Each structure stands twice: as C-alpha cells, then as structure tokens.
Amino acid sequence: MTTTLETLTLDDRITGSLIGAAVGDALGGPVEGYSPEQIVERHGGRVHGIVGPWHGDEWRTARPIAPYHKGDGHITDDTLMTHALVRVYATVRDHLDAYAVADQLVPDLISTPRWIPELEAEALPLHRVFLAEKWMVTRLHYGHNDPREAGVGNIVNCGAAMYMAPVGLVNAAHPTAAYAEAVDIAGAHQSSYGREAAGVFAAAVAAACHPDATPTTVIDTALALAKDGTQAAIESVAEVAAQYSDFESALAPLRAAVAPFDTVGPDYRSPSLAARRPSRLHSIEELPIALGMLMVGGGDYRRTVLGAVNYGRDCDSIASMAGAIAGALHGESAVPSDWAKTVAEASRIDLHAPARELAAVAREIFTRDRERRRAHESAFARLTDLP
Template sequence: MSWIRERISAVLAGSAIGDALGGAAEGFSPEKIRERYNGRITGIVAPYYGENWKTARPVSPYHKGDGHITDDTLMVQAMIQVYADKQDHLNAFDIADRLVPLLQTEVRWIPELERESILLQRIFLAEKWLVTRLQYGHIDPREAGVGNVVNCGAAMYMAPVGVVNAGNPAAAYAEAIDIAGAHQSSYGREAAGVYAAAVAASLAVGATVESVIDAALLYAHDGTAAAVAAVVDAAKNIPEDTDHDTIGVVLRDAIRPYDTVGDAYREPAMDARVPSRTKSIEELPIALGFLVAYDGELMPSILGAVNYGRDSDSIASMAGSIAGGLGGAAAVPQDLLAQIAEASKVDFSVHANLLGDVAEHIIAADLDRAHAEVRRVGLLQGA
C-alpha cells in the first residue's frame, strides 16, 4: 500500500471511530455522560436511553451507540461516491447534479435505523435542505446554502475534499468553500473550508499538529479564525498534569464567546445558528483544541471529544480524521474499527480503496495541470 493510500485509510478510520463513539454522547453535557455511563466513555457503549432509543426523543429516533456510525460517516461515504463518479475535483454544481440524486435514490444499510433505506431518510433537517433547495427549489447551487441553519452540516463531510487535495490546504479550502455554498452560508460554510484545509495539511509529508493549526489559521476568516485561535491558545496553555474533564472545561470556556448555541445545547437561544461575521460553529475549533491538548494522538483526542458531549460525534469525527492523517495506520486501533464495522454492517476498506483510487487519479491530473501552468507562464515570460 502506498504512503498516501495508507494515510487516506487512516483519515477515514479515525473519522468513523470518532463518529461511532461520539454518537451515544451527542447532545448531552459531560456531567450527564459520566452519570449515565458511570464515568468517562472509553469505547463502544450502549445508547444513552438504552432500549428506549426509538421513543425517548421522537425528533431523533436513531440507534446511536453500540458502535453505530451516524449520518456524519454516511455523508462522507456519499461524497466519496460523488468523487468516484466524476473522477475529478468537485464544485457546487456537482452537489446538485450528483450528490442530491444519490441521497434520494441509492438504498443502503442505515445503522441508526437498523434497516436499508435511502440516505435522505436519515439525514437531519439542515442536510435535507440540500434536496429541498436544489431538487425542488431549483436554486443556483453556488448560493443554495443561504437561509439554512448555520451549523456543521456541510463541514462534517468535507474530509474527502481534504484528501483529494492532500498537502495543498489552499486548494482544499477553495474547493470546500465552493461545494459548501450549496449547503451552508456564513461561518458554517467557512468551517467547511477550514476543516478541509486542515485535513489536507495533515496529509502533507512531515505534517505535525503545529502545521495543521498553522494551515487552519492561515485560511480561516472572521469569527472562525478568532475561535480557532482562542481555543488553540487555551489548549496550548493547559498544564501537562490536567485531568481529562478539566481539559474539556477549558476548551468550552474558550469557545463560548463565539458559539451561538449556548450552554444548554438542546435549548438554543433565539439567535442561535444565524449568520454572523463574529461567530463560529463549535465543532471545528474544539476538535483542533483536543488535537493540540493531546499532541495529535488519535484515541485520546477522540475520547476527549466524545466526553465533551454536545455535538460530540461531529467533533470526535473531525479530530479523528486529522489525527489519522497525522499518525497513519499505526495510530488506528484496528480491533475497535473492526467492531464498529461489524456493528454498522459496513466494509470500511471499500470506501478507503475507492477514495484512494480517485485521489491518486486526481493528484496525477493535478500534476499534469501544474506542468501545463508552468509552460503557460514560461511562454508569457518568453513573449
């Protein structure tokens, strides 16, 4: 297996592990998580509501926990299929022409529903927006995200964008910003670009946590840039002997001025998730904060995010993907990944191989395009 394919596999594995472990804790506070599970989550756990998972929250009747991947991973896998279909970089029109039909037509196993269905039946309201606006509203894909709730919905499936732009965070940022315009606006769209840039940076030869953070800060704007800087600075100043729970508290304190949702995650304020130049989604800065706090180690970063609660599956998925890019296959607990694969009835190697194939194809095409650009500039200078 080539170096880049091994790293791609680790990115997807880290993302899926974070997603599956974080699902059970999603929406809850650290205190509630410790109370329910008699301490910190350290691996696969049962649903928060046990056997009542179908009825405890009718708005979200999903089997989270027991090693089930959630919509985060399912959307990542859908994006991989879109890349494989086009065999090149994507733009907002590809989201309308390729992703939206896939959401509505392809039947697959949905772990949280425990049955086969189309992905449209699992994705939540902010993601259903894609179909509403693009399929039924016929909105220009470049601006269809305007009006949607501003959240991490677009950012959560941008890891493949970082992968096909491995080592080139500038290109990853630009591509993700274009794609995310079909889904999100404001700081939700910005987070998609910065997350893709961070994944791309993690796949550069010789990448470190510091180089990933540098890339995120280089391309981030407005409230997203301020939030990443604040959380990363807080993480850097955490004493080495600080306990895990306190690390989460420190990061939450740092993101609070930029987070619109508020401390009661399931009771957001009236101005939550609305466009702003000064705010940020919570998930990406916190994921980067855990990576800094745990020196890029995959499982400590993931478990920190899981026990942080709130949107824990997305935070842990983002942290896990970047840590996977940095650490490669050696950082991935293969036994845990196998348990998640069995519980979710998914073969992760299929998606890793598919993304590896298309990434290698796109990278080779980018090299040809780069040579052509050099020739173009050389001719202009000669003229």
C-alpha cells in the same frame, strides 16, 4: 517495525483518516447532546470506548433523539455523508464544485437505498440526514436553485463541514487547494461560518497529510486560512489547549474558550434565538474544539477522540473531525483495531472500501493537476520572458 510519519503512504493516511472519522463518529453518537457531567452520571465515569444507547433498549421511543439507535458502534449521518461524498469523487474522478453536489450528491441521497445503522433498516439516506441536509435537497432538487448559492438561507451549523474530510484527502498536503475546493462545494449546502468551517476543516485534513505534519502545523495552517469568527474561535481554543495535556482538565476551559463564538448557547438542547444565523463574528463549535482536542491529545488518536467524545454536546461531529485529522497524521495503525472492527460489524459497512476508492481517485486527480499545471506553465512562458 513501527511505522513513522516519514514512511506513511498516501493510502495509509487516507485509510487512517476515513476510518478514524467513522470510529470517532460512532463513539460520539450515544452521548451526543449531553454535557460532560451528564455523561459521567450516565456511564459512571468517562467514556473510554464503544457504549450502548443513552436510554438502553428504549432507544426507539425515548426522546429527544428517537427513533435512532445511537451507540453499540453505529455510525451516524456524519459518516453517511462522508461516504456519499467519496462516491461523488469516484464518479466524477476530478475536483468537485457546487454543481457536483447538485448533479451527484443530491441524487445519491434521494434515490439509492442504503443500510442505515441508526434505523436498523435499509432506507434512503435522506430519511436519516438532518434538516440542513434536507434543505440542500429541497433547494437543489425541487427548487432548482443555482448550486453556488443554494446554501444561502439554510441554518448555519456543522452540516457542511462534517463530511469534508475527502476534500482534504484528495488535496493531500495542499491545504490551500483543499480550502478553496471545500468552500466551493459547501456553497450548495451552507453559508457564512458554516461554509467557512467546511473549508478550514478540509485544509486541516490536507495539512495533516504532509510528511512533516504535527498537531501544531495543522492548527497553524487552519489559522492561516480561516477568516472572521472561525479564525478567532480556533485561536482562542488553541491558546487554551496548549496549557493542557489531558482532556479531563481541559473540558471546561475549552468550552469557555469557544463559548463567545458559539451561537447555540449553554443549553445544547435549547438553542438561543441567535443560533445558526449568519454572522462574521461567530463560529461553529465543533471544528475549534476538534482542533483543541488534537493539541491536548498531542495528536494521539485515542486521547484526541476520547477527549472529543467526553466533551459532549455535538460530540459525534467533533470526534469525527478530530478522528479524521488524527488518522491522517498517523495512518490506520493509530486507530484502535478493536474499535474499527466493532464499528464495521455493527454498522454493516466496509470501512476500507471508501478509502481504497478515494486513494485511487486522488492519484488520478493529481496526475490531471500536474498536466494542467505544466500546460499553464508552458503557455505563461510563451506570454512572458519567464523560463
């Protein structure tokens, strides 16, 4: 019997989202940073599944991404950070804030060695994460900055947004709460439109968990909550995406739609002087494109993620975000099992364990929220004449 949207459980949606994000991340990794045209030239056509490193066996020394083994089903820092945030939820077992990043996430990154697939070695996650995450460690662990403000001054990119899926899943079907929690958490990491994207992405994942969710309702929710350039970028991309049903014809139009809001510029490897600086007029590229591909793919996991992968540029993050949303919409069965199996084996990781843990935590948090809500209702009723 085919599972329908109405019968999907919370556990299935959480599993689909987290595995979907990891698989999207692994598929996008080997072509990250390249254009759609370069991807076609390198692979003799579009990427339709898991592929090897861009430079083959020379991945250890080939620039510009050495020494990372991107490809062959290896997850990247997007998934490493996502799973780290799940571990924080598993420890705190309640809603998180910027202080949880300082007290729990940063120590996890700098103190516990883990298997890093791209390094093919056990190492501290700090040694793999990008500069924006290293900044967070510096500001919080060494600089002792107020966690709520530690993100100010960091480069503005998708660093905070890329691992916020767990926030949306803990707040499943409550996007407003997901947005607020993610914005609070991300204050320790990012500012400006990088922080905003974290909130909107978490809200999109939460919206995708609703029993009646569709790609359209997810995007409508994102637009209702997004502010400034992030809202404008999503609106621009969504209007263009609505005109297409296959990613091949949508690649160039979607890039043109997001380009006015993207500070990196046309050459992804050579960012413009305005890149990654705070602005109320701009947006990260990754989230609007992920939502655009969700619409182009009709919410179908395979079509959505492959569209994100073949878009190029920061496509591991785009595909991870798109995969998280599509996985939340349709559950684990939507994610090709052969892809998931390869990624789990190649990355030496149990993709189901974080999902089981987060599902249990989500139920505990909901129970606490209900108790807190009822206590508030009772107190408010005593203060007013409202029943």
